[in-house]
Amino acid sequence: MKFSDGYWRVREGFTAAWARQTYSVRRVDDGLRVLASAGLVHGDRGATLGGPVFTVSLSTPAEGVIRVVEEHYRGRVDNGPHFRLNVDENAPFEIFEEDGATGLRSGDLEAVVSAPGEIFSLDFRSGGKTLTGTSYKGLGVYGERLRDFDRNRTHLDPEEVSGSSRNYMREQLRLGLDEKVYGFGERFGHFVKNGQTVEMWNSDAGTSSDAVYKEIPFYWTNKGYGVFVNHPEDVSFEVGSETVGKVQFSTRGERLEYYVIAGPEPKDVLRRYTALTGRAPYLPSWSYGLWLTTSFLTDYDDDTVAGFVDGMRDRDIPLSVFHYDCYWLRPYHWCDFEWDGDMFHDPRGTIAEHHRKGLKVCVWINPYLSSVSPLYDEAVDGGYLIRLADGSPYATDFWQPGMGLVDFTNPEAREWYCSKLGKLLDMGVDCFKTDFGESAPTDVVYHDGSDPIAMHNYYTYLYNQTVYRYLEQRQGKGEAVLFARSATVGGQQFPVHWGGDCESSYAAMAESLRGGLSLMSSGFGFWAHDIGGFEGDPGPDLYKRWVQFGLLSTHSRLHGSKTVRVPWAFDEESCDVLRRFTKLKLSLLPYLARGSQQVSEEGVPLMRPMALEFPHDPAAQYLDRQYMLGDDLLVAPVFSPDGTVEYYVPEGEWTNYLTGETVVGPKWVTGEFDYMSLPLMVRPGAVIAVQENRNDTEGDLLDDATLKVFSPEALADEGKTVVLRRGFEEDAPCVEFHVRRVGSTVEATCSDPTLTWTLACGEARGVVESGKASVMI
Structure with a gap:
């Protein structure tokens, strides 16, 4: 939200007060407490009458991270929800003084507050360099008023603030020359966010606008730091857009909390951010194979599905997962977890047949209930739905008739919802596509009393967490998989996420990639998209190009809306292309396994x-x-x-x-x-482990593998050690290969002398003896 009218004036309709002078700085148990006055106080105690006065608290939740809490009126009721953070209450910090200023140091990151009596400023430094900071007219409180006021006022009286219809807290952090800003979750516009207004509000809106399914109030810059704004509600960012040299963020209320996260490299920022907000778990190997869906609005039944599955097998296209989209359910009954018996006569038997063919089975679900379904009455009687103020269930015709939303703040509702999922798991279903979750209303009452505005974005966290944790409970750690559309902070713990409803066009394919790269910049490690595009018919040309892209993404799913995505629906060459790139991805599973380890253990995206x-x-x-x-x-x-x-x-x-x-x-x-x-x-000097004849996702990832060395002259004199994993599981054994140049020869040594493998440089292949191999460059 913009509050300014140019550089000097406040936008009409608002009054403003800013932290102008540092009044006092004192040490408290967890860090520093600063009072900053909106007016100048120079020895005149009368100038301290009234306010506003801002309280700024500095602490550290983890090494290299500094938490900033800025408050106007303290002690306001906070009903939540709150992002679940991994905070170290005993994280070490130092308090220091220099030239009258006071600072807090956490690791290599410092926050320095100007001395009492000076103009208020707060600077963040690391490695001897200033990263960013705020000063006068950065931190402020804005009152939105319904009457005219004097636009030339530089600050407002406390009565005016309390009499405003709404208050907003705003902060501005400086941007340096040539500083680029990245992140904010899934964003389909320009990848570099400078010059953009970015709103934190999830929406079911497709991929071709500034509305998104996955908002993340976190960004990092090419100057070696990141900023996380710890508010699940509708935070608004102005990224060099209201004030060209600053990132501005604001939200309603009297309190603003953000974390500055040190680098020095962007990967270091992501490591610290994901340590704070959670990291993606290990995923089973089968999730990395090819997923095929029924598409969305296409008519399909048992025969259609069998034709899809057998058609892929007959064309030698390895398939890992088959997904039943919405119409496995009865019309007007979404989502009551009951198969449409007219179209699917023996779901249990059909799923068993899929398993016999080596496939996993996924089914579409969402957190909404049609009032046509008997399950709706069960939910109403149990008190499992989000309610209006008068106690009746919230209802809308937006997606299904008289639709209600499951209240995941209610433990009994979560248990009830999972009991319905359990019946599907008992049938043999392996995973769920957790669609929707972006449309939580704001004029409702939640079981736990949460603020409904803050719950709008947070609802998806509880929804996906509920389903993921239940899968993990039933199937064991490392086997749970979702295919989720909506997310907020921490949602990376419940993978995989896909990019949502995009058009079938080259422009939409590019915007999907921008959205994925933006999400990968925001703490998420795995991502997929609808190969071929969701809306429209891609035609053979676009389909084949999207197949290439899709099979070189972390997860790969063929999906559309009114048209199917089996390759023979386009042309026979499409079958050839899909076969080639599916087998290429399977051959790269040993390489991808190492990347998946970096996601789960470091928070670095694949x-x-x-x-x-x-x-x-x-x-x-x-x-x-x-x-x-x-x-x-x-x-x-x-x-x-x-x-x-x-x-x-x-x-x-x-x-x-x-x-x-x-x-x-x-x-x-x-x-x-x-x-x-x-x-x-x-990359020069890379060592890529592949299994060139792999046709599925099962078994040891290193036995009979080939280590391909590229541009070996780029290897350092001491060589490089490559750590590879024999599987995707968290406890999969790791094997080390040490690769080095010796004159015109490349040598490799394996830490497991029993492993069968091959060394290759170009077309030349090395012979392995007792875990050692060499090949001429």
Whole structure:
């Protein structure tokens, strides 16, 4: 929200007061407590009568993180909800003084407050450099008024603040010269957020606007720090848009809380942020294979599904998961968890047949209940639905007739909801697509008394958490998987998330990637999208290009709306392309397993923006049509019908994994690619473990693997140690390979001498003896 009218004046309709002078700074048990007055106090005690006065509290929840709480009126009732954070109550900190100013230090991060009597300022420093900070007219309280007022006033009286119709707390943190801002969750517009207004409000709105399914009030910059605003409600950001040199954030109320997170590298910021808000768990190997759905509004029954599954098998296209979308349910009965018996005669038997064919089964669900279903009456009688103030259930015709929403703040409602999921699991269902969750109303009453405005975004956390934890309880740790659309802070703990409803066009494919890269910049590690696009018919050309992109994403699902996404519905070449890239992804499972470990143990995403992987390369700062898949693979999808791609490679000799051609960077490259290829470039000195004949996701990921060494001259003299995993499970054994150059030879040594493997440099293959191998460069 914008509060200013140009640089000097306050926007009409608001009155304002700002923290102008530091009045006092004192140490408290958990850090520092600062009083900042809105007026100047220079020895005149009469100037201390009235206010406003701001209380600023500094503490540390973890090493390298500083928490800032800014309050106007303290002690206001807070009914929640609150993001669930991993706070170390005993995190060490230091208080220091310099030149009259006082600071709090946590690790290498410092927050320094100006001396009492000076103009108020708060600066954040790390590594001897100032990262960002605020000063006079940064921290402020704004009263939204319904009457005219004097726009030339520089501050307001306390009576005016309390008499305002609404109050907002606002903060502004400085941006440096050439500083770029990234993050804020799933955003489909420009990847660099400078110049944008970013609203934290989940919405069921598709992928082609500034509305999103996944809002995350967190950003990081290329200057080596991040900022997390700890409010689940509708935080509004002005990113160099209201004041060009500042990031502004504001929310309703009298209190504003944010965390400054140190780097120095962007990955370090994400490590600290995800340690605070939670990390993605390990996922089972089958989740990384190809998912096929029935599509959304297409008519389908047992015969349709069997035709899809058998058609993939007959064309030698490995399939891992089959997903039943909405119409497994009876019309007007969504979502009461009952199969449509007219279309599906023996769900238990059919699911068993899918399992016999090596498939996992996913079914679509949402947290809403149609009043047509008998289950609605059960929910009303049990008190399991969100209520209006008069106690009656909230209802809308938005999605289903007389639809109610499950109240996940009610423990009994959560248990009841999971009991319905349990019946599906008893039938053999393996996972759930947790659709929707973005439309929680704001004029309702929750079981636990939560503020309904704050619950609007937080509802999805409770919804996905409920389903994920129940799956984990039933199936065991490391086996639970969701395919979720909506999210907020902490939602990365309940993967996988997909990008939502996009059009079938090249532009929509690019905007989907921007949304995914923005989400991966915000603490999420896994991401998928609707291959072929959701709305419309992609046609053979776009379908094949989207298949390439989709099978080089962390998770891969064929899905559409009114048209199916089986490849033979387009042309036979589509089958060839899908087969090639599905098998390519399966061959890369050993490589992806290492990347998945980084997601779960470090909070570093498997699919990475170039700015995250190459933060010191100026050319990488704006790139949003290419990305890194893990440490070493650069992917540049084809976004044009003529097959032309313009992409950038950083420094060194990069090798196209599919063609063997090399490019020496830093360099922009333009090339044309057929449907069987695209820029899949390997980093210089990379060691990629593959299993070239793999057709499923089962078994040991390293036995009979090939270690491919690319541009071995880029290996340091001491070589490099590559840690690989024999599976995707959390406790999967790790194996170390040490790879080095010795003259014109590359040598590799394996820590497990019993393992069967091959060493390769280009076409040359090395012979393994007692865990050692060598090959001529």
